[in-house]
């Protein structure tokens with residue numbers, strides 16, 4: 001479903017099996033040798049997610065990408081798995097983003113517990129070239145439903161509320177690449193029981 005020019009919501013895009021595999025991979029990464037952590041951002045506020053960046057690290061203090069987590073423990077960002085790159089490319093293709101070559105080279109993996117949320121913001125720390133070309137952000141949601149907020153190019157623009165359910169994909173590129181977006185809340189207990197997951201993983205793939 002096209003939400004706005006360049007923004008697409010694919011409901012239940014991933015099969016339960018694919019979701020189950022992703023849950024296992026997300027858990028192994030988030031609790032692995034370079035574990036997910038709660039970033040403290042510029043201004044001193046704690047984010048309301050546990051975050052792990054793959055491919056490149058997004059530093060919440062400088063709002064810039066870097067190879068290792070200089071805002072936390074100096075550990076290098078783990079590589080982005082090849083099958084995740086393929087997944088992101090396939091979703092971008094499904095959105096018809098064929099005119100814009102999309103090769104994800106980083107993913108921000110966020111885990112939201114029942115109190116998880118993310119204030120509205122623009123994803124604008126990728127390279128000028130990527131932003132100018134409208135190279136999309138591909139988002140995959142697994143687990144509990146999120147109340148996703150999707151606004152316009154200005155903070156004061158009206159905001160649409162969209163539930164992002166387990167297995168949903170959301171793509172925003174082209175003229176929608178810099179739209180404000182965020183997560184106002186998680187709806188606990190809505191994950192498919194087969195996943196045995198409390199909370200929500202969200203993967204946003206980007207091309208630096």
Ligand SMILES: O=C(O)CCC(=O)C(=O)O
Nearest residue numbers: 108123181182183202204
């Ligand atoms: O969790 C979501 O659906 C959105 C995540 C997000 O906005 C981000 O990682 O920049």
